[in-house]
Amino acid sequence: MNNFVYYNPTQLIFGKGQLSMLKEKAQQLGTTVLMVYGGGSIKRSGLYDKILALLSDAGCRVLELPGVEPNPRLSTVKKGIDICRQEGVDWILAVGGGSVIDASKAVAVGVPYEGDVWDFYSRKATPNGALPLGTVLTLAATGSEMNRGSVITNWDTQEKHGASTTFPTFSILDPENTFTVPRDQTIYGMSDILSHVFEQYFTHTTEIPLQTRFAESIMKTVIENAERVLANPEDYDARANILYCGTMALNGTLPVGVTTDWATHSIEHAVSAVYDIPHGGGLAIIFPKWMRYVYRENVSRFVRFATEVWNVDPTGKTDDEVALEGIAATEAFFARIGAPTRLADYQIGEEKLQVMAEKATPFGPIGNFKQLHSEDVAQILRMAL
Amino acid sequence: MNNFVYYNPTQLIFGKGQLSMLKEKAQQLGTTVLMVYGGGSIKRSGLYDKILALLSDAGCRVLELPGVEPNPRLSTVKKGIDICRQEGVDWILAVGGGSVIDASKAVAVGVPYEGDVWDFYSRKATPNGALPLGTVLTLAATGSEMNRGSVITNWDTQEKHGASTTFPTFSILDPENTFTVPRDQTIYGMSDILSHVFEQYFTHTTEIPLQTRFAESIMKTVIENAERVLANPEDYDARANILYCGTMALNGTLPVGVTTDWATHSIEHAVSAVYDIPHGGGLAIIFPKWMRYVYRENVSRFVRFATEVWNVDPTGKTDDEVALEGIAATEAFFARIGAPTRLADYQIGEEKLQVMAEKATPFGPIGNFKQLHSEDVAQILRMAL
Structure with a gap:
């Protein structure tokens, strides 16, 4: 066995109906939230409405970054960073699968960084600080809900790279939210x-x-x-x-x-x-x-x-x-x-x-x-x- | 499968020679530390001297609570709480097995609590705040190095109870420190x-x-x-x-x-x-x-x-x-x-x-x-x- 250091502070909230815990979590993390998601599947499934209602109950102002791609793009991440900076976003809520979470992590570490967020992926810099991030997972796949990895695609250079970014503070995993996958x-x-x-x-x-x-x-x-x-x-x-x-x-x-x-x-x-x-x-x-x-x-x-x-x-x-x-x-x-x-x-x-x-x-x-x-x-x- | 919430923020530092990371950890947690241990085994093995040297390198003032019993006693815990309060201890370092760690957890949650620390074990109160705690584990057994459980014995009432107390911030596990068990x-x-x-x-x-x-x-x-x-x-x-x-x-x-x-x-x-x-x-x-x-x-x-x-x-x-x-x-x-x-x-x-x-x-x-x-x-x- 090699030597190792293990550390993982993400709170995993797992099971039927656990979405209801989102309100309490939101109240802990701040009043202005950027909700990041992909295509329209969370609207069709009703999850979008449920989440907006819970965030509203928690007294949150909700901004949105929709349309995150299956291989999330640097250009989308940069849009998210701009919104966070302009609107003084307190925390990010990723609703979706690994792509949405990875894009959200990139936004989270990109906001406090003065350079280009791609620096983290091209190994020119390592993140130092991040906005808090919560996730509502809708797809069993990447594990991004409980690690600090993030993979982003840069279409200008046709490169897809991973970086170590930030752990979600919490992740809500309701198996019922994966029924419609x-x-x-x-x-x-x-x-x-x-x-x-x-x-x-x-x-x-x-x-x-x-x-x-x-x-x-x-x-x-x-x-x-x-x-x-x-x-x-x-x-x-x-x-x-x-x-x-x-x-x-x-x-x-x-x-x-x-x-x-x-x-x-x-x-x-x-x-x-x-x-x-x-x-x-x-x-x-x-x-x-x-x-x-x-x-x-x-x-x-x-x-x-x-x-x-x-x-x-x-x-x-x-x-x-x-x-x-x-x-x-x-x-x-x-x-x-x-x-x-x-x-x-x-x-x-x-x-x-x-x-x-x-x-x-x-x-x-x-x-x-x-x-x-x-x-x-x-x-x-x-x-x- | 039942619903569940999983959360464990302890950093696990595992392997040969990992004790050297203690210095960096000590510098993060504060200058006055209470070192808690049991019998003389850590002195015989040389671990005691190594730790004191690292804490000294880190600029720490070290107070000691030796003599924690195999079934750690409430009276010992109270001694530790008194030292922490009188000396303004910043953090606790447990060096030993589960008994030493459990006693240290009790001290950690007892310091900021105005009532009797036994209240946590007799289910009259739940901890709300704790001094930071690090551990250097010397015995494979209780798992206390990476959970918030603590079991204490009250000899006045001949009762031994467990309570949910506090997670160690870090735990250093070097298998070589268990050679002399x-x-x-x-x-x-x-x-x-x-x-x-x-x-x-x-x-x-x-x-x-x-x-x-x-x-x-x-x-x-x-x-x-x-x-x-x-x-x-x-x-x-x-x-x-x-x-x-x-x-x-x-x-x-x-x-x-x-x-x-x-x-x-x-x-x-x-x-x-x-x-x-x-x-x-x-x-x-x-x-x-x-x-x-x-x-x-x-x-x-x-x-x-x-x-x-x-x-x-x-x-x-x-x-x-x-x-x-x-x-x-x-x-x-x-x-x-x-x-x-x-x-x-x-x-x-x-x-x-x-x-x-x-x-x-x-x-x-x-x-x-x-x-x-x-x-x-x-x-x-x-x-x-």
Whole structure:
């Protein structure tokens, strides 16, 4: 186990009807709030009206930043920063999924910063202070509701980068608010959750039995609830289990003491910076190919993955065969739940493959399980065509 | 899954040599510090000198409250409160195991409270404000380093009660600081950790797959590292795994959305309030008896426990048989690592059995898996004679 520091001060408010706690939270954080959201889904579901009523009860003046994109854009973030500065906003309420929360985090750290907020994402500066942020999560996926990560896309430069920004003060997670998530978004969300676990599970770090078992616990729970939630989108317990897995997959619990990887996320960010495809869809395509490309670096970890997570029977098989069977099971799972499996599913061919390979490695090689240079990324992308 | 709120702002600083971070932490928390510790073990190990040097480097004036008892006493807590008030202490540093930390928490919440600090433990008041508290943990056991629980014994009334007090601001966990923990304390610590998991695992709450797996992950990890750490007390990785399990077993992760039990802890508190026996020893004795007394309330949970945690093969057996085999495996494990298995191991007979049964239920029946009245407690204690 490596040395580590763990810290996570977000208050997680989970369950049916927990939205009612928003009033009390709002009263603690201030009277002028910027409400950030995406498309119109929260208006159709009625969540928008409920939240406005609660904020009004709390005596808040509400400003709005609607229209945050699925891959949230720097230009949108800057609009939010301007509103906060002009209107003296006290705190931000993100209502939506990871994109809305990530954009809100960027606004929160951008307001007190004199330079360009993109500096945080291009690694030129680190945030020092932020407006308080609360979230009402509507999608099980990114874990952004309980970490300080934020991923923003700069369309001027076709770059998509992550930064460490600020923890939400509180996050309200009502599984019922995910009942209306469309089927494809539900699938992408589950792919995203599993991918987060993969990034933190495939490692050369030894003596991490508890971290390993926690990761396997999340994977098994997502897998056993995935088809259930797709069969009945209003299955409260299945939605709750997936929602809780999404948070635990990326709230800092899994990586303690572990050298994590994150190459596949860099590759996917490069793909969606160029083609604007859904993050979870991109991950479902690329991860199994990454696995095939790297598994020989530590076959025993992939053997464990195959036997523990996918119940592969190792009897009479070589380690290589068991490992490959686990990877095939991963691919089969993604196919079974209806996730995309090839870049061709998004009409992506090899035209910009080299561009994406370069974009995936802007600060040098990526990944720790196997260090990948742009030529490695190109090979993985070619496997995914 | 039940609704829940999770919040835990303690910064966990884990690993070899992490004590060096104490200086920076001290500089953040103030110049006058009360250092709380137990017997002389931290002086023998050299930890005491290292800490004093770091606090001196940080420019701190150090006051001391030594001699905290294994079951920390109200009288000691009051001494600490007096020192803090007289000397204008800014923050408290607990150096030791759960007893030292629990006593320090009581001091921390007692200082700003005008009434008797015992009010928090007798449920007459709830804390409102506390001095900041840091900890340097030397024993894997109670989890007190990352929660707000505190258990104090009042010898005037022979009562031992827990209260919700305050979270440590930071906790430094270096597995090397547990190398010198004596064999019996190591055993009690592991019994305590497993008992914490049992209290949160045996439940009637359904649809808690991730919580269930997390609990099983901790149990399996403790079990597989227990004999290793006893065979070689300086096995860094084994000590690290046990230490991390201790924290995760009681930092609020396991009970989210779950109706937990905690009857066995109440019973043990009653026993050690009367006989002053080690908490972990008492738990190792009582828990398997509690299991036998209650398992029929939800046999399937005990079947899962037997098969998942103890690898009991269920083939051709009734659920009852499988459940009982799991309980027997628990007893055998405690015996194998050298934990006490009967009250007689502490020369406790039936003389005060009724007194203890009454003391275990001062606020009415205890437990949720099966509600226990004083006569149930008496029966469980009788099974443990």
